[in-house]
Amino acid sequence: MAYDKFSVINTPAVPLPIENVDTDQIIPARFLKAVERKGFGDNLFRDWRYEKDGTPKADFPLNNPKYSGKILVGGKNFGSGSSREHAAWAIYDYGFRVVVSSFFADIFKGNALNNGLLPVVVTPEFLQKIFDAIEKDATTAFEVDLEKQTFTITATGESAEFEINPYKKHCLQNGLDDIDYLVAMKDEIAAFEG
Amino acid sequence: MEAKTLFDKIWDAHVVKKVEGGPNVLYIDRHLIHEVTSPVAFLGLKNRGLKVFRPDKTTATPDHNVPTQDQHLSIKDELSRNQVEKLKQNCAEHGIVYHDLQSEGHGIVHIIGPEMGLTQPGMTIVCGDSHTSTHGAFGAIAFGIGTSEVEMVFASQCIMQPKPKKMRITVNGELSKGVTAKDIALYIISKISTSGGTGHFIEYAGSAITGLSMEGRMTLCNLSIESGARGGMIAPDETTFAYVKGRQFAPKGEEWDNAVAKWKELKSDDGAVFDTEYVYDAADIEPMITYGTNPGMGVGVTQSIPTSEGMEGTDKTTYIKSLQYMGYHEGDSMKGKPVDYVFLGSCTNGRIEDFRAFAEFVKGKQKAPGVDAWLVPGSKRVESQIREEGLTEILEAAGFELRQPGCSACLAMNEDKIPEGKYAVSTTNRNFEGRQGPGSRTMLASPLTAAAAAVTGVVTDPREMM
Numbered sequence: 001m002a003y004d005k006f007s008v009i010n011t012p013a014v015p016l017p018i019e020n021v022d023t024d025q026i027i028p029a030r031f032l033k034a035v036e037r038k039g040f041g042d043n044l045f046r047d048w049r050y051e052k053d054g055t056p057k058a059d060f061p062l063n064n065p066k067y068s069g070k071i072l073v074g075g076k077n078f079g080s081g082s083s084r085e086h087a088a089w090a091i092y093d094y095g096f097r098v099v100v101s102s103f104f105a106d107i108f109k110g111n112a113l114n115n116g117l118l119p120v121v122v123t124p125e126f127l128q129k130i131f132d133a134i135e136k137d138a139t140t141a142f143e144v145d146l147e148k149q150t151f152t153i154t155a156t157g158e159s160a161e162f163e164i165n166p167y168k169k170h171c172l173q174n175g176l177d178d179i180d181y182l183v184a185m186k187d188e189i190a191a192f193e194g
Numbered sequence: 195m196e197a198k199t200l201f202d203k204i205w206d207a208h209v210v211k212k213v214e215g216g217p218n219v220l221y222i223d224r225h226l227i228h229e230v231t232s233p234v235a236f237l238g239l240k241n242r243g244l245k246v247f248r249p250d251k252t253t254a255t256p257d258h259n260v261p262t263q264d265q266h267l268s269i270k271d272e273l274s275r276n277q278v279e280k281l282k283q284n285c286a287e288h289g290i291v292y293h294d295l296q297s298e299g300h301g302i303v304h305i306i307g308p309e310m311g312l313t314q315p316g317m318t319i320v321c322g323d324s325h326t327s328t329h330g331a332f333g334a335i336a337f338g339i340g341t342s343e344v345e346m347v348f349a350s351q352c353i354m355q356p357k358p359k360k361m362r363i364t365v366n367g368e369l370s371k372g373v374t375a376k377d378i379a380l381y382i383i384s385k386i387s388t389s390g391g392t393g394h395f396i397e398y399a400g401s402a403i404t405g406l407s408m409e410g411r412m413t414l415c416n417l418s419i420e421s422g423a424r425g426g427m428i429a430p431d432e433t434t435f436a437y438v439k440g441r442q443f444a445p446k447g448e449e450w451d452n453a454v455a456k457w458k459e460l461k462s463d464d465g466a467v468f469d470t471e472y473v474y475d476a477a478d479i480e481p482m483i484t485y486g487t488n489p490g491m492g493v494g495v496t497q498s499i500p501t502s503e504g505m506e507g508t509d510k511t512t513y514i515k516s517l518q519y520m521g522y523h524e525g526d527s528m529k530g531k532p533v534d535y536v537f538l539g540s541c542t543n544g545r546i547e548d549f550r551a552f553a554e555f556v557k558g559k560q561k562a563p564g565v566d567a568w569l570v571p572g573s574k575r576v577e578s579q580i581r582e583e584g585l586t587e588i589l590e591a592a593g594f595e596l597r598q599p600g601c602s603a604c605l606a607m608n609e610d611k612i613p614e615g616k617y618a619v620s621t622t623n624r625n626f627e628g629r630q631g632p633g634s635r636t637m638l639a640s641p642l643t644a645a646a647a648a649v650t651g652v653v654t655d656p657r658e659m660m
Binding site for chain 2: 019024034036037075077081084085086088104107110115166182188
């Protein structure tokens with residue numbers, strides 16, 4: 001799936017200080033009936049974000065006008081549960097390019113990387129600093145530099161390095177996906193089959 | 195030679211290439227697909243002008259969306275119908291075997307794979323569904339993948355994956371009466387949490403594990419993902435071979451003998467090193483039930499809900515939020531909690547043994563009047579077997595009726611939704627907020643504990659009635 005190339009993001013962030021945010025919360029199963037990849041952002045966090053009648057819940061961060069930006073900050077074990085890639089699509093489609101947490105579920109992390117959404121793992125202490133910085137000033141900006149692999153709290157200058165597989169980094173920086181790579185390997189794969 | 199784990203042996207035999215500074219290119223022996231996570235992958239393939247590379251290694255069935263009543267009629271929900279029809283069309287276009295609703299081979303994808311003998315020891319198996327871990331019960335590497343990866347397998351029969359770490363969980367001793375594979379799984383997850391397995395592939399070992407039937411092993415491996423692990427596996431043994439033998443796609447004749455000889459090598463070598471190890475005693479495990487909104491929030495059915503004492507920060511706020519959602523309080527006893535719905539089914543507990551256990555328990559008893567019970571076989575074959583074994587009569591005499599196969603209320607993509615605020619004891623895999631319908635409140639448990647709740651109308655220790 002094509003996505004925008006990733007270099008540096010410098011925006012405020014939206015806080016979601018909840019642990020174990022599971023994929024059923026990110027996008028409930030009843031919204032998985034599409035046969036195309038379109039409009040999943042509308043139903044991102046559907047049941048936390050809206051009342052049953054569709055009225056936005058005022059206390060949910062996505063509905064709070066003071067929060068904005070391309071960075072979503074979640075509690076530990078973000079993205080646990082199902083393998084539905086719709087969860088990564090919904091977050092991306094809503095406008096986020098980075099998700100920060102102290103811990104991600106494996107499948108979610110892989111899905112995010114395959115879709116141009118950068119999962120950034122920081123220590124629990126640094127995560128708390130990010131939440132504190134947002135609480136102090138919701139408009140405060142954060143810089144995510146993929147080349148340098150750093151996440152910086154601009155206001156204080158505090159910075160954390162994050163890890164990413166060099167291959168995946170290359171893919172994100174160039175908007176590439178694995179399928180091109182694998183298709184080019186077909187002869188090798190056929191030989192492996194023997 | 196270096197001592198290898200079971201996982202290493204299978205993984206290493208499937209690596210086509212190691213990408214410099216990147217993941218492994220891993221060859222996939224079986225690809226299972228369903229209607230929800232495949233359409234965008236097929237679309238991607240079309241946009242690239244590609245066809246499915248190895249359609250003969252791909253098997254399809256619609257399960258997530260399908261109704262569990264009146265399957266002979268057209269699916270009422272337009273979006274669901276469209277998704278199922280799209281799968282059928284895509285399979286026809288790419289030459290993939292498709293098991294349609296009502297056909298003999300229809301069912302939940304993780305139930306029909308083993309039933310047909312498509313699942314075999316030593317294989318790599320993937321599906322766009324996290325509970326693909328089920329197939330690890332046969333000593334296979336099986337795990338759930340996202341839609342981008344479904345497209346990769348379509349295009350090349352390979353995916354790109356970093357090799358996970360290895361964990362061994364040993365459960366020694368004998369299970370007590372009324373304690374099942376489901377209880378072992380919920381016990382383990384309550385100990386290591388829903389993130390304890392992250393980054394790992396689990397091998398289950400020990401006498402309590404090797405003593406399980408294949409169906410019990412499938413339940414246990416199915417729930418591996420709920421601890422955050424990519425998958426779980428059990429070394430194949432005589433129990434495994436006996437289950438696979440004679441099934442439709444199992445090797446036959448001389449090929450069978452050769453296969454078994456090879457499969458016997460599939461075990462962790464003495465001295466093989468695991469990154470993480472846990473050891474438990476089967477005697478410590480009682481029938482389990484969950485009280486919160488993730489599968490790690492489980493206790494023995496005779497226990498009380500733990501207090502938040504000692505928790506702080508987001509740990510504590512998340513815990514309190516979870517109990518508020520459930521309408522429970524710290525320190526509440528689980529026994530006696532009211533139950534509105536009971537759901538027996540899913541890829542976790544929708545196999546014939548689960549129905550036998552449930553039927554045997556309710557035999558001669560009556561369903562509690564206030565309880566709505568949905569009994570959904572995991573496949574058409576399970577459904578037929580229930581009838582052939584005379585379980586239908588037992589269930590009906592006790593006030594229960596059977597529905598038709600599908601994922602059903604496990605994730606409530608079809609009409610089977612637990613209403614807002616209602617309590618369900620469910621044999622499924624996830625008790626997330628709204629998982630079984632918006633506002634639904636789920637308690638995960640074994641088929642026996644579900645049966646006990648169904649006849650009493652409250653959370654009950656099944657051992658008291660056996």
